[in-house]
Amino acid sequence: MSKWAGKRVAVIGLGLLGASLGLALKKSQVCRLGWARREETRRWCVEHDVVDQTCDKLEDVLAQADLTILCLPIPVITQTLIEYAHCFKSGSIVTDIGSDKGVIVAAGEAALKKYNVHFIGSHPMAGTEKNGCQAAFAELYDNAEIFVTTTPDCNQDALRSVEDFWHLLKIASVRLITPEVHDSLVAHTSHISHLLALALTLAVLDCDSSEEEALRYSGCATGFRDTSRIASSSPLMWREIIENNQPAVVAAAQKCGHIYQEIVDSIAQSDFDRFEELFARGKFLRDKWMDYKQSQKSCREKQDSER
Amino acid sequence: MSKWAGKRVAVIGLGLLGASLGLALKKSQVCRLGWARREETRRWCVEHDVVDQTCDKLEDVLAQADLTILCLPIPVITQTLIEYAHCFKSGSIVTDIGSDKGVIVAAGEAALKKYNVHFIGSHPMAGTEKNGCQAAFAELYDNAEIFVTTTPDCNQDALRSVEDFWHLLKIASVRLITPEVHDSLVAHTSHISHLLALALTLAVLDCDSSEEEALRYSGCATGFRDTSRIASSSPLMWREIIENNQPAVVAAAQKCGHIYQEIVDSIAQSDFDRFEELFARGKFLRDKWMDYKQSQKSCREKQDSER
Numbered sequence: 001m002s003k004w005a006g007k008r009v010a011v012i013g014l015g016l017l018g019a020s021l022g023l024a025l026k027k028s029q030v031c032r033l034g035w036a037r038r039e040e041t042r043r044w045c046v047e048h049d050v051v052d053q054t055c056d057k058l059e060d061v062l063a064q065a066d067l068t069i070l071c072l073p074i075p076v077i078t079q080t081l082i083e084y085a086h087c088f089k090s091g092s093i094v095t096d097i098g099s100d101k102g103v104i105v106a107a108g109e110a111a112l113k114k115y116n117v118h119f120i121g122s123h124p125m126a127g128t129e130k131n132g133c134q135a136a137f138a139e140l141y142d143n144a145e146i147f148v149t150t151t152p153d154c155n156q157d158a159l160r161s162v163e164d165f166w167h168l169l170k171i172a173s174v175r176l177i178t179p180e181v182h183d184s185l186v187a188h189t190s191h192i193s194h195l196l197a198l199a200l201t202l203a204v205l206d207c208d209s210s211e212e213e214a215l216r217y218s219g220c221a222t223g224f225r226d227t228s229r230i231a232s233s234s235p236l237m238w239r240e241i242i243e244n245n246q247p248a249v250v251a252a253a254q255k256c257g258h259i260y261q262e263i264v265d266s267i268a269q270s271d272f273d274r275f276e277e278l279f280a281r282g283k284f285l286r287d288k289w290m291d292y293k294q295s296q297k298s299c300r301e302k303q304d305s306e307r
Numbered sequence: 308m309s310k311w312a313g314k315r316v317a318v319i320g321l322g323l324l325g326a327s328l329g330l331a332l333k334k335s336q337v338c339r340l341g342w343a344r345r346e347e348t349r350r351w352c353v354e355h356d357v358v359d360q361t362c363d364k365l366e367d368v369l370a371q372a373d374l375t376i377l378c379l380p381i382p383v384i385t386q387t388l389i390e391y392a393h394c395f396k397s398g399s400i401v402t403d404i405g406s407d408k409g410v411i412v413a414a415g416e417a418a419l420k421k422y423n424v425h426f427i428g429s430h431p432m433a434g435t436e437k438n439g440c441q442a443a444f445a446e447l448y449d450n451a452e453i454f455v456t457t458t459p460d461c462n463q464d465a466l467r468s469v470e471d472f473w474h475l476l477k478i479a480s481v482r483l484i485t486p487e488v489h490d491s492l493v494a495h496t497s498h499i500s501h502l503l504a505l506a507l508t509l510a511v512l513d514c515d516s517s518e519e520e521a522l523r524y525s526g527c528a529t530g531f532r533d534t535s536r537i538a539s540s541s542p543l544m545w546r547e548i549i550e551n552n553q554p555a556v557v558a559a560a561q562k563c564g565h566i567y568q569e570i571v572d573s574i575a576q577s578d579f580d581r582f583e584e585l586f587a588r589g590k591f592l593r594d595k596w597m598d599y600k601q602s603q604k605s606c607r608e609k610q611d612s613e614r
Contacts, residue, residue, distance in 0.1 A: 016572055033571055041614055044326075056544060060544045085550055109488070123527070125526065125527075125528035126528065126529075127528075127529075127530070128529070144528065145525040145526070145528070147525075147526075169316055173525075175522075175525050175563045177522075181522075183524070185522055185526045186526055188510065188511050188523065188526065189511055189523055189526030189527045189531055190526065190527075190528065190531065191527070192507065192510065192511075193481060193507060193530050193531050193534040193535075195567065195570050195571065195574075196503045196507050196534060196567065197534055197589075198508070198567045198570060198585065198586055198589040199503070199563055199567035199570055200499065200503050200563060201589040201592055202566050202585065202588065202589050202592070203495065203499065203559070203562055203563035203566050204495050204496055204499075204597075205589075205592035205593065206417055206592060208590070215482075215484075215488075215492055216492070216495065216496060217596060217599055217600075218431040218432070218452040218454075218480075218482050219432065219452070219454075219492045219493055219495065219496030219497065220432075220453070220496045220596060221432035221433065221434075221451065221496070221497065222433075222434070222435070223434070223497055223500050223501070223536075223537045224496055224497065224500050225597075225600075226533040226534070226536050226537070227456075227503060227504055227533070227536070227537060228500075228593055229530075229533050229534070230530045230533070230534060231586075231589045231590060231593045232590055232593045232594055232597065233586075233590070234590075235583050235586035235587040235589075235590055236583060238583075239579050239582055239583040239586065242579070242582060243579045243582075246577065249574055250571065250574055250575045252510070253509055253570075253571045253574065254571065256506055256507060256510035257564075257567060257568065257571060259506045259509045259510050260502065260503065260506035260564060260567065261564065263502050263505060263506055263560075264502065264557065264561065264564060266559045267502075267549055267556055267557055267560065268557045269555060270553065272546050272549070272550045275544040275546055275549060275550075276542050276543060277326070278505065278509065279505055279538075279540075279542035279546065280542040281507040281509065281543055282504075282508040282509050282542075283538060283539055283540070283541075283542055285509070285512035285513060286508045286512065286535055286538045286539045287539055288512075289512055289524060289527060290532075290539065293524075293532075307322055
């Protein structure tokens with residue numbers, strides 16, 4: 001049985017990630033507290049069994065929780081850590097689901113230490129282009145990798161407790177990482193994908209006339225649909241993610257821009273052998289990654305069925 | 308009843324697109340002839356009801372067919388049109404599924420006219436990153452847009468017959484287009500997506516060490532998976548597609564490169580208002596396109612259920 005059984009876990013922020021977390025915890029033995037800014041959202045989430053309980057005031061939730069997970073926009077996470085630092089239960093643990101870790105972990109450690117509250121950063125590699133609690137689903141975290149931050153100052157017991165917490169879900173694994181390595185990593189594996197999807201969308205769908213747009217609409221099929229999917233994500237959320245990871249994003253984006261230019265140059269210079277070689281390398285790398293993900297998934301399914 | 312009922316339709320090339328076409332035609336009333344270079348593929352396709360009949364020799368299939376659809380790589384389409392021009396049944400129609408239309412339509416019209424065979428180019432906007440007959444499925448063409456080429460020289464009856472043929476499948480619609488407009492269109496809506504997916508894959512997965520690769524593997528989630536999906540397509544096939552549409556691809560790719568650079572510059576210059584504005588524009592355009600595709604699909608499903 002998990003050490004979290006019977007404990008109070010507070011999900012603060014009931015958007016896509018928070019509400020999906022509530023749903024995913026339904027079969028665990030934790031008491032799910034939930035809070036959202038809007039009263040209507042709080043009520044909807046209790047009515048739809050996203051969480052077990054709510055309170056009108058955030059501080060009343062924080063005071064009860066053994067673990068608080070801040071599922072809020074990045075600036076609101078740091079603001080909440082600072083403004084509500086004195087409200088968390090003494091000895092409790094606070095984590096989050098923010099996509100940048102440097103900014104958040106620094107704010108969390110600085111704000112909570114004096115109140116004997118332990119901050120450990122988390123980042124589940126999960127999400128969709130949708131948002132809001134009505135887009136939530138219990139399987140969002142299935143097979144996700146979870147990054148959990150380690151720093152010279154972090155409390156080791158709290159770190160292990162946060163690791164254990166994430167294992168309440170059907171995740172792939174928990175990986176410990178420093179905030180700095182994390183932020184450079186996600187600039188590559190997540191942030192620049194959004195810049196490319198956005199560039200593609202603007203290049204294809206921003207048309208001079210409605211006739212051209214109608215033609216483009218016809219010409220866009222499943223390839224475009226998937227390559228551009230994440231351009232339908234929240235602009236404000238992505239502004240906040242990119243703004244709080246600026247140097248790493250710029251470095252990764254420039255590297256990717258050079259590779260793109262190399263590909264375009266091979267075509268412009270009629271060096272199609274080179275183009276094919278680059279494509280073959282890309283296919284090899286992506287197929288290998290897909291095989292890895294697939295084998296990992298099969299492995300977990302086998303373990304689950306043997307339980 | 309379709310004018311194609313009872314006619315002989317030859318699918319030449321039984322890869323993903325050809326074999327899926329055979330499967331999709333199963334419930335139509337045409338006689339499905341099929342041919343592939345490898346004897347093993349021909350046999351497999353007859354055994355799995357992909358086509359009704361085959362012959363060992365390509366010319367024996369072509370001599371019988373009222374309509375021939377060349378489902379081959381682009382250079383093989385043009386080569387077949389030239390080398391086998393004298394083998395097609397007099398008065399018959401030939402079309403294809405190639406992703407570039409300028410090169411193919413010019414070759415087809417020039418080669419077949421003197422034999423009283425009518426060439427009309429087609430390009431169904433359908434496909435996956437997979438290939439080969441074993442990856443084929445009957446629904447591949449469902450909801451696809453089909454481009455059919457018109458030229459000053461094309462036979463109008465043949466053009467209408469090819470349109471009618473595609474309506475045997477559950478497609479979205481047939482759109483008439485000149486080869487030139489088509490090739491510029493697909494450079495935008497399809498070809499540059501592949502260059503971006505490739506650049507992303509190389510930027511993320513081409514690592515200096517196995518430790519870095521393991522970390523990147525963990526950091527890649529569904530966003531990366533979808534944005535990079537088509538980088539798993541066939542390098543040779545994409546070399547051929549790009550090589551036969553070079554000027555249009557270079558123009559579209561450079562335009563997209565400038566937009567990408569504008570996005571990266573907004574981040575590097577800390578102009579996050581501008582970044583958010585660009586993202587909001589992209590989201591608006593993509594959501595609008597998705598709504599259009601969704602309404603089109605719902606409309607067709609309603610029509611189907613009323614039949």
